[in-house]
Amino acid sequence: MLKMERVSKDLGEFVLRDVSLEVGSGEYLVIIGPTGSGKTILMETVAGILAPDGGRIFLDGRDITEEAPRRRKVCMVYQDYMLFPHISVKDNIAFGLRSRKATSDEIEKKVNAASELLGIGHLHHRQPETLSGGEKQRVAIARAIVMEPKVLLLDEPLSALDGVTREKLRRELKRIHDVYGTMIIHVTHNFEEVFSLADRVAVMSGGEIVQVGSPEEVFRRPNCEMIANFVGVENVFKGLASERGGLIEIEVDGLVIVSARGDLDGDGGEDEDGSNNRRGDQNGREVFASVRAEDILISKDPLKSSARNSFQGKVEEIANGGMMVKVWVDVGIPFMAMLTRRGCQEMDLAEGDHVYLTFKATAVHVF
Amino acid sequence: MNTLLDVPLALPPLVAGVGLLLFFGASPLGRGLSEAGLVFVFTPLGIVIAQFFVNMPFMLRVMRSTFEGISPRYEYVAKTLGCTDAQAIWRVTLPMASNGLLAASVITWSKGIGEFGAALMLAGATRMRTETLPISLFLNMSCGKLDEAISAATILILISVVSLYIFERQGGGLRL
Numbered sequence: 001m002l003k004m005e006r007v008s009k010d011l012g013e014f015v016l017r018d019v020s021l022e023v024g025s026g027e028y029l030v031i032i033g034p035t036g037s038g039k040t041i042l043m044e045t046v047a048g049i050l051a052p053d054g055g056r057i058f059l060d061g062r063d064i065t066e067e068a069p070r071r072r073k074v075c076m077v078y079q080d081y082m083l084f085p086h087i088s089v090k091d092n093i094a095f096g097l098r099s100r101k102a103t104s105d106e107i108e109k110k111v112n113a114a115s116e117l118l119g120i121g122h123l124h125h126r127q128p129e130t131l132s133g134g135e136k137q138r139v140a141i142a143r144a145i146v147m148e149p150k151v152l153l154l155d156e157p158l159s160a161l162d163g164v165t166r167e168k169l170r171r172e173l174k175r176i177h178d179v180y181g182t183m184i185i186h187v188t189h190n191f192e193e194v195f196s197l198a199d200r201v202a203v204m205s206g207g208e209i210v211q212v213g214s215p216e217e218v219f220r221r222p223n224c225e226m227i228a229n230f231v232g233v234e235n236v237f238k239g240l241a242s243e244r245g246g247l248i249e250i251e252v253d254g255l256v257i258v259s260a261r262g263d264l265d266g267d268g269g270e271d272e273d274g275s276n277n278r279r280g281d282q283n284g285r286e287v288f289a290s291v292r293a294e295d296i297l298i299s300k301d302p303l304k305s306s307a308r309n310s311f312q313g314k315v316e317e318i319a320n321g322g323m324m325v326k327v328w329v330d331v332g333i334p335f336m337a338m339l340t341r342r343g344c345q346e347m348d349l350a351e352g353d354h355v356y357l358t359f360k361a362t363a364v365h366v367f
Numbered sequence: 368m369n370t371l372l373d374v375p376l377a378l379p380p381l382v383a384g385v386g387l388l389l390f391f392g393a394s395p396l397g398r399g400l401s402e403a404g405l406v407f408v409f410t411p412l413g414i415v416i417a418q419f420f421v422n423m424p425f426m427l428r429v430m431r432s433t434f435e436g437i438s439p440r441y442e443y444v445a446k447t448l449g450c451t452d453a454q455a456i457w458r459v460t461l462p463m464a465s466n467g468l469l470a471a472s473v474i475t476w477s478k479g480i481g482e483f484g485a486a487l488m489l490a491g492a493t494r495m496r497t498e499t500l501p502i503s504l505f506l507n508m509s510c511g512k513l514d515e516a517i518s519a520a521t522i523l524i525l526i527s528v529v530s531l532y533i534f535e536r537q538g539g540g541l542r543l
Contacts, residue, residue: 049443069446082444086462095458099449147448 001025002151002183007045007055014041015207018055023185023200025060025150028177030194030215031187033204039187042204043153046185047076059150070099072151075144079156081136083128089139090124096147114142117179118172134165138172145180154186158193170196194219203227221365225288235291235335240284241366247308248366250289255332257289258308259364287366295363296337298327299356300347308361311335315353318344329357376424383421384488391416391489411497413490418479426475433467433538434460470538477530481523 002023009016016038023029033039044050046057048069056065064072075096083092090111097107115121118138128136137157144152157173158166174197177184186197194201194215201218203211211223218227225236239252248259297303302310313331325344329335335357339347349355375383391397391407400407407413437460445455483501490497492506500519507516 044443047443047447049446068451069443070449070451072447074447076444076447078440078444080438080440082438082440084441084445084459084463086465095445096448099445099454099458143448 001058001060002046002185003058004046005056005058007042007052007057009041009045009050009052011041011050014038016041016045016052017207019207019209020055021202021209021212023151023183025183026181028184028186028197028199029202030198030200031185031202031204031209032189032194033187034189037204038207039204040155041207043076043155043185043187046151047074047153048072049076073147073149074151074153075147075149076153077137077140077144077155077157079159081128081133081140083131083136083139083143085128088124089120089126089128089131092128092139093124093142093146095143100147110146111142114146117145117176118142132165133161134169137161137169141173141176145176145182148180149182152182152184154184156188157186159188159190173197219292221367222290223367225367235293235296237289237333239287239289241287242284247361250287250364250366252289253333255311257291257364258361259289259366260308260361290365290367291335291359291363293326293336293338295359296335297358298329298337298339298347298349299358300353302356303358305358306360307358309364310356310358312354312356315349315351315355318349318351329355331357372424372427374424375421376428380421380482380484381488384417384485387413387417387420387485387489407489409489409491409493409497411490414482414486414497414499417485417489418482421482421485422475422479425478426471429471429474429538430464430468433464433471436467437463466537470534470536473530473537474534477526480526 002021004019004021006018006020007016008018014036019042031039031042041050045052048064048067052065056063058064059072059074083089084095087095093111093114094107097110102110112121115124118141120135120138120142123131123135123139128139131139137160141154141157154173158169161169170193173184173186176182177197186193188194198215200212201215202209203218203222205226211218211227237250237252237257239250239257241248241250243249246260250257250259297307302312311331313329313335315327316330316334317328319326319328320341323341324338325341327337327339327344327349329337337357378386388408391400391413397407405412407416441459441463442452442455445459446452450458480499481501482499483505486497486499487502487505492498492502494506498506500523504516504519504523507513507519
């Protein structure tokens with residue numbers, strides 16, 4: 001288990017502030033946060049490349065705060081691969097085992113096992129510069145896993161890759177995690193990676209960890225505006241809340257959105273501002289409301305349903321994003337809804353059409 | 368420190384030569400060295416010192432540029448892969464810098480070969496003793512031996528062209 005206790009580090013441009021975090025052995029933790037939020041420093045601190053200004057780091061109960069990187073059994077993979085350009089692919093993978101003075105039999109065996117797992121055996125004799133991005137990243141990962149580290153740190157390992165390669169490598173990461181059972185800490189700013197890989201997700205902002213939880217928790221119930229904006233909940237609105245009959249009505253630019261989830265599900269106690277107000281008196285308080293794009297139904301005629309929120313508006317823009325189509329609708333305030341490409345074709349939706357947006361009160365999250 | 372190292376870059380070589388001459392000829396330290404057998408004034412050894420002093424900052428600049436061009440993350444990775452600081456430099460940074468270092472050496476060597484002012488001042492211009500290529504060019508020119516002067520000039524041109532070629536090939540991205 002990796003345990004960070006109030007770790008801080010100030011590099012001027014980037015900072016870590018009192019980061020406390022526990023990651024279990026064999027856990028896949030994804031750290032997500034905008035650029036400059038201190039994710040890379042956090043990783044480099046765990047790896048021992050940066051010495052923290054304050055706080056302690058423990059690995060399996062042992063204090064490793066002062067320990068040299070080479071003794072920590074923590075390996076790191078960077079977004080831009082950092083393969084050593086002057087040696088072959090195979091020598092790159094074997095690099096760590098050679099520093100450890102492993103026998104050539106052992107090196108051969110481990111290098112081949114890792115290469116097979118990642119499908120890069122045929123690249124052994126190539127020079128790194130002749131590889132594609134995906135191949136380079138596989139080699140970089142192989143170079144780290146042959147060391148059988150206790151913690152594998154991946155710093156945006158998929159960000160530099162194109163869509164198809166990224167998808168493939170993402171599945172391979174999952175498999176590597178299953179096979180080696182290593183604790184993986186994976187930094188990203190892409191939330192798709194969170195859902196497909198993470199056991200737990202930590203959200204970082206401004207050098208602090210602002211929320212930790214299961215992906216579901218963090219995405220459905222972001223605990224501050226930053227997360228909601230960041231994790232891709234497109235529809236975030238600021239409005240005035242008032243309570244009516246057990247539901248919360250949020251007035252946003254004259255539009256009233258009804259929410260059944262204003263009561264923050266009991267886990268909001270730690271928030272700095274306004275947390276006292278949450279329990280009882282919601283009246284007249286400024287709140288943020290978010291609705292996930294997938295939770296919004298689009299129709300050309302008004303829908304008869306139990307859903308509390310239904311608005312009429314005009315389609316402003318339709319953006320084709322592969323499987324899903326994003327539709328921006330202006331109902332007085334701009335909403336973004338998602339539907340499948342098929343659904344969009346069947347509805348024969350075009351920009352300028354008048355449509356109805358419908359969503360349940362339970363789909364509106366207030367914070 | 369950097370500025371101090373760069374002083375010879377801005378100083379006219381002739382002035383640097385005078386400085387060296389005074390230092391090795393008139394200072395107690397210089398006299399001590401010559402008593403110990405290290406005579407720099409008007410000797411071939413003086414040429415070496417003059418070339419070294421004038422061109423060393425140039426070499427350092429190219430080397431600095433070489434190392435700055437290598438991301439420190441290579442060393443970080445090497446350290447997480449079991450290297451000590453020294454091993455990381457030896458196994459990763461130095462080999463990665465080798466082309467740049469070669470390029471730097473060649474171009475600096477070529478500049479050293481062509482060093483005139485400082486060498487003239489410190490080592491003098493004694494025929495067949497402290498007669499480097501540029502000094503030979505100068506001596507032959509000043510006594511009208513045009514053919515010899517032109518041969519020396521031709522050799523210098525060849526050296527500079529070849530070293531520039533190697534520099535561009537090996538050290539492509541280096542800034543001076």
